Amino acid sequence: MPLYDAEYLPLSYLSQIGYCPRRVGLLLNERIWLESADTAKGRKEHENVHTQRIERRGSQIKLFEYAVFSDTLGISGKCDLIEAQKEPSGCRIPAAEFPVILYPVEFKHGKLRDEQEYKIQLCAQAVCLEEMYHTTIPEGAIFYISSHRRQPVEFNEPLRRLVCETAKELHRIRDTLSIPTADYSEKCRRCSLLEYCMPSIKQSAHAYCEQLTAEAQEVEML
Ligand code: SF4
Known part of the structure; x- marks a missing residue:
């Protein structure tokens, strides 16, 4: 049920x-995008690694930049790479003439590190694929481009719950x-x-407003 x-x-x-969360609010609701050295580097590394294509080698198919969506989560996007391996008990996808099991891989720039938000993104891709192809995907991986290392990620229940909660919060920010x-x-x-967000100034402004409110309440009580 969507x-x-x-x-x-x-x-x-x-x-x-x-x-x-503030960054998402600015991106989604104020349509702000500013490039930094980090975002430019990440984009360039992504572009160098792949473009949308399908590679076939025997019983394995690699699908790059594969579009996915989920009615349940209300999200759509792209998987950097899906490895589809021939397996009789697997699911059917349009690119393969045999049943396959699916293994999503998300590319990240920089060196190997442990980032929960990357795992949430990867698991959400798996949820999309599961919905689209009526299958179950127990694991995927994050590939760190600079260190050429893969970090396997198990799609366990706590991570799946986190994906649902994060999607709900994303929709709440958008709806409101x-x-x-x-x-x-x-x-x-x-x-x-x-530069646009100015977090330290906004924090002081917030503190200033709180101080004014407190002072006004004190006056009322006199
Ligand atoms: S500057 Fe800080 S508070 Fe502002 S959007 Fe970026 S991470 Fe969030």
């Missing part, structure tokens, strides 16, 4: 929301057109929206 009728939101924002308040942290220094 949870969302109105709008399919970008699947990749499930990763962004883990990075910072909200821009979550800034929470200044280490991440802000690497965030491409830092």
Whole structure:
């Protein structure tokens, strides 16, 4: 049963929301995009690695830049790579003339590291594929381009629950057109929206308003 009728939101924002909910609010509701050295590098590395294509080698098919969607989560996007391996008990996909099991792989720039938001994004891709092809996908991997290393990710129940909760939060931000308040942290220094967001100033403004409210309440009580 679809949870969302109105709008399919970008699947990749499930990763962004883990990075910072305010960033998602700015991207989704104010349509802000500012390039930074990090985002430019990431985009370039992605472009160098692949374009939309299908590679066939015996019983394995590699699908690059594969479009996916989920009615349940109300999201759509692309998988960087899906490895489809021939398997009699597998599912049917349009690109293969035999049944296959599916293994999504998400490419990330930089060195191997443990980022929960990447796992959420990858698991959401698996949920999309499961819905589209009526199958079950127990595992995928994140491939770190600079270190050429794969990090396997198990799609267990806690991670799947997190995917649903994150998708709900993404839709809430969109439906209410909200821009979550800034929470200044280490991440802000690497965030491409830092100049627009001005998290430290907004935080002081917020503190100032809270102080004014407190003072007004004190006056009322006199
Ligand atoms: S600058 Fe900080 S608070 Fe603002 S969007 Fe970026 S990460 Fe979020």
